[in-house]
Amino acid sequence: MMIDEVRKFLVDNHRGVLVARKRDGSPQMTLVTSGIDGAGRVVISARKNTFKVRNIMRDPQVSILLMGEEFHGSHYYQVDGKAEVIGLPDSLELLVDAYCRRLGGQADSEETRRKITEEDRVIIRIDIESVGPQSRGR
Numbered sequence: 001m002m003i004d005e006v007r008k009f010l011v012d013n014h015r016g017v018l019v020a021r022k023r024d025g026s027p028q029m030t031l032v033t034s035g036i037d038g039a040g041r042v043v044i045s046a047r048k049n050t051f052k053v054r055n056i057m058r059d060p061q062v063s064i065l066l067m068g069e070e071f072h073g074s075h076y077y078q079v080d081g082k083a084e085v086i087g088l089p090d091s092l093e094l095l096v097d098a099y100c101r102r103l104g105g106q107a108d109s110e111e112t113r114r115k116i117t118e119e120d121r122v123i124i125r126i127d128i129e130s131v132g133p134q135s136r137g138r
Helices: 002-012 051-058 091-103 110-118
Strands: 015-021 027-036 042-047 061-067 075-086 121-136
Touching: 002 027, 002 061, 002 075, 002 121, 015 051, 027 051, 027 061, 027 091, 042 051, 042 091, 051 075, 051 121, 091 110, 091 121, 110 121
Parallel strands: none
Antiparallel strands: 015 027, 015 061, 027 042, 042 121, 061 075, 075 121
């Protein structure tokens, strides 16, 4: 039930802190904008050459703290799971779908596709394995 609750939460709430592991095992944290795909996975857009992408490719176990748009009094959930990184050209339509789910139909444009390609964007997909702790706000 908790996983379904997180999936519903991600439809309207997109802020998060992704935790990947550095080579020495210490945490590497990054602010991210997240969403949910049609299969119920957490999705994140990233540039291919970032630390988070390199760290996930080496060790796919991640955690992400998902929070509401309002910092104080917001619901939040910790999600743990296994991530996969998908690069271009396979990521192009997956990213357009993720942007459309988050931003609406205006994200489905040639301009969006051009920027994804120019910025060498990848999609990070996280299978939700566990949820908790969480807070349902005030």
